[in-house]
Amino acid sequence: MRQLVMTLLVALLVIGCAHAYAGEAQPLAKDEATEKRLIAISSELRCLVCQNESLAGSHAELANDLRREIRTLISDGKSDDEIMEFMVSRYGDFVRYRPPLKGTTLLLWFGPGLLFVVGLAALVRYLRRRDQAIKDSPLSAAERRQADALLHDQDSRQGRS
Amino acid sequence: MNRFLWPLIGFVVLVVLLAVGLNLNPRDVPSPLVGKPAPAFSLPRLHAPDEQFSPKDMLGKVWLLNVWASWCVSCRQEHPLLVEMAKRQSAPLVGLNYKEVRGDGAIDMDKVAPGAETGMVVERAGAWLSEHGDPYTLSVLDVDGRVGIDYGVYGVPETYVIDKAGIIRMKHTGPITADALSHTILPLLAELSK
Numbered sequence: 299m300r301q302l303v304m305t306l307l308v309a310l311l312v313i314g315c316a317h318a319y320a321g322e323a324q325p326l327a328k329d330e331a332t333e334k335r336l337i338a339i340s341s342e343l344r345c346l347v348c349q350n351e352s353l354a355g356s357h358a359e360l361a362n363d364l365r366r367e368i369r370t371l372i373s374d375g376k377s378d379d380e381i382m383e384f385m386v387s388r389y390g391d392f393v394r395y396r397p398p399l400k401g402t403t404l405l406l407w408f409g410p411g412l413l414f415v416v417g418l419a420a421l422v423r424y425l426r427r428r429d430q431a432i433k434d435s436p437l438s439a440a441e442r443r444q445a446d447a448l449l450h451d452q453d454s455r456q457g458r459s
Numbered sequence: 460m461n462r463f464l465w466p467l468i469g470f471v472v473l474v475v476l477l478a479v480g481l482n483l484n485p486r487d488v489p490s491p492l493v494g495k496p497a498p499a500f501s502l503p504r505l506h507a508p509d510e511q512f513s514p515k516d517m518l519g520k521v522w523l524l525n526v527w528a529s530w531c532v533s534c535r536q537e538h539p540l541l542v543e544m545a546k547r548q549s550a551p552l553v554g555l556n557y558k559e560v561r562g563d564g565a566i567d568m569d570k571v572a573p574g575a576e577t578g579m580v581v582e583r584a585g586a587w588l589s590e591h592g593d594p595y596t597l598s599v600l601d602v603d604g605r606v607g608i609d610y611g612v613y614g615v616p617e618t619y620v621i622d623k624a625g626i627i628r629m630k631h632t633g634p635i636t637a638d639a640l641s642h643t644i645l646p647l648l649a650e651l652s653k
Contacts (some may be wrong), residue, residue: 346613359562360613364605388611390491414485 332372332376339368339381344393472495490630497524497621498609505556505584505598508577512553512599516535522551523644525595526607529587530533530563531615537634538591542638545594550648553597556584556609557615575600620644622651624633 337354343364345356355363364385367401372382382394392396437445492498501513514524525541527534545552559580561568571579580600588598603605610619611634620629629647631639 346488359558359564363608367605367608384612387491388608389613390489390611418486 332369335372335378336365336368339378340365342382342395343385344395346389346393475519483631486614486632488521488613488632490632492611492619492627493630495627497619497627498606500599500601500606500609502555502599502601502606503577505554505581505588506598508581510601512597514621516552517551517621518625519623520551521551521623521648522596522621523648524553524555524610524621526555526612526615526617527543528557528559528562528615529583530559530565531557532593533634534616536593537616537636538594540635540637540640544593545596549645550652551596554595554596555606555610556580556600557612558601558604559584560602562604562615570606574595579628598649620647620651 303306320406340353342352345351345358345361345364347355347358347360348356351358351361352365357380365421371384376384391403397403397406468619499514501511504510504629542551560566560571560576560583577600580602584598584600588595604612610617611630616634618631618635619627622628628651629644633643635644
């Protein structure tokens with residue numbers, strides 16, 4: 299039974315992979331330079347249909363159309379910036395994986411850093427307070443003896459094993 | 460008490476953020492076209508293929524541009540509302556039939572003879588409208604989706620409200636709901652028509 303399930307799983311995986319391979323975006327333009335620029339530009343762009351895929355990697359209909367559009371723009375002699383502008387003017391900053399730095403994207407760019415700094419500050423404060431708390435309550439003579447005994451006991455046990 | 464206060468605050472903040480974040484519609488991407496002139500185009504009309512329609516023909520009127528296709532499932536959802544709205548004649552409604560044939564995943568474009576596509580588009584789009592009712596003042600054919608790209612279309616249906624000066628004032632992505640219609644679109648139309 300288990301073997302059957304495994305075989306089925308492997309078969310599914312193989313079929314799935316073959317399928318994915320068959321769906322790979324085919325290079326259409328003849329010259330390699332155009333294709334290279336197309337890939338470079340479309341890797342920077344989000345496919346709005348799938349949202350978490352780049353335009354270079356997406357199989358969506360719209361992604362095909364947009365890649366075709368970018369190819370046309372490249373052969374028209376447009377620069378990378380002009381092509382980016384073409385996309386942003388239609389689909390907004392969301393289409394770029396690296397959105398420009400401006401008022402509405404400040405939190406996006408600096409939010410994670412800000413969170414990190416806040417977390418770090420909280421950690422430092424906590425550690426300092428703990429240090430202070432330890433310093434403020436030193437061990438009594440009896441406690442120290444007890445601690446030594448425990449440590450000694452552990453040492454001898456570790457030595458034996 | 461203090462020991463649990465901060466983790467509790469952290470937890471509550473997280474829950475609030477998730478509650479808000481998960482309720483946002485990820486499809487609702489703000490369009491950079493709002494506030495800008497509607498991109499120009501000239502496309503053949505569905506019921507009069509020899510005539511061309513261009514957004515500048517509508518200057519001086521407040522109108523709606525609705526992107527649709529017969530293969531689009533969500534379009535069926537909003538269609539009764541569009542028919543209803545057309546009856547009330549709130550504003551001219553122009554349909555942009557988007558990639559009627561090549562957008563339909565069920566059609567293998569390699570098997571469609573070159574030159575046959577436009578004929579198929581007219582036939583399919585016409586048949587769909589006679590079956591479901593035609594709310595459109597007129598429909599235009601964007602066979603290859605090129606105009607759709609200029610309008611930043613990424614999911615059909617989409618609806619644009621365009622004012623008298625030809626400026627896009629609103630974009631609605633996805634099917635129009637009764638709520639969006641009565642609370643957003645109709646009031647905006649009324650205001651713009653003043």
